[in-house]
Amino acid sequence: MNNTEKIDRYLRGELPEADKNAFEAELNQSADLAAELALQKDMEQFLRKQDRRAALKGQLEGMGSEFFQNTASKETGRIVPLRRNQTMRWVIGLAATIALVLVARFLLFQPNLYEQYGQYPPLAMIEKSNTAQDNLAAMESAFNQKDFAKALPLLQAYVKEKPEDLQAQLYLGICLLETEKYPAARELFTNISSVESSFVDYGQWYLALSYLKEGNKTECRRVLQQVPTESEFAQKAQDLLKRL
């Protein structure tokens, strides 16, 4: 039996008593063997965790770029050749034209404010529970594909099972909102915004959006005015108030 096999059988509790005692005695004597044991434990743990770890990494890769933007180029005193200058002029001209068209469009047709502000991060619940993984996966993919009618009953069932999960409540609220079940959505958002948790800001923000989507500007304004300055949505709330 080589070390790898011995360690593996030891970790799985498969060494006969006598061998186990001998192995433990050896372990006390040899730092190398102890290090090998530690490494094999790490490997086993790696194998158990690798899916979750890869999922988290993917998640971070997806969201990271939103938060790191290039600040203005720091190059100074560089001589720019004439041709590039002309290209730049073209680019600037084109950009100005596009901007003008966009402004004109904006003035002519006020774009749907709800569609602009009603954006939410994808649902990622899979990691949170060990029960009924298939249902969670179906729920997540339906939500992320904006098939809210399909995600709704799945989320309802989940929230019934886990009423304390505020994140799930929030997503259930979004489903209700998207399927235009306003009173039920508002009940959830109001609840979320009144329970002390990391989701308070979200509850309040989506409550405001529910009025926006329904076209009730007065109520939307009232909720937005209550958004405190330390809220994650303070800036968005101010912007939206100006445009209402």
Place this chain on the structure above:
Amino acid sequence: MSDNQDLLALCAGDSLRIRAIYQQHAAPIQRWVEANNGSAADAQDLFQDGLMAIYDRYCGADVQFNSSFGALLFGICKRKWFDRLKEKNREAVVRKVEEERYNDEDDPGLESEAATQELHKQETLTKTFALLSTQCQELLTLLGKGVASEQIAEQLGLAANAVYQSKHRCMGRWKELFAQQFKS
């Protein structure tokens, strides 16, 4: 309290809260990296490494988390950036970073070192695992998921008693590859 919440959010993969972590800490870290000859893209990489290092060290492990989440994250980013600059041999920059590193009272010292080390270990495990044969990778992954050995034998076309023999061979090879690549 909120430091612990940040950690729990990271361990659970809670997108909303992880976004809040980015929102809170991205700008100062980007400023620091840019002040030390790095770009926004470098800062983004470091930030992600920092979060993964914290995940690797604390999530599912039996280690107490006593640090300030932000200070720890910043400490790991600095450490990683310092290592990367050293690789590129840009000595002048290194000296500046090094000075700051040892004068920085907010850097929770040992913890950021330990987390960086853990990240390095997990990344080396990932890299060397990928060098194993496809059959080894499949076999070990299935075992890691807790699939019964009879089922694995059937799925991979092995004799029932060969599953653990193969496991030991694959683990042995993996340990060799790891030892070659992991320098602490």
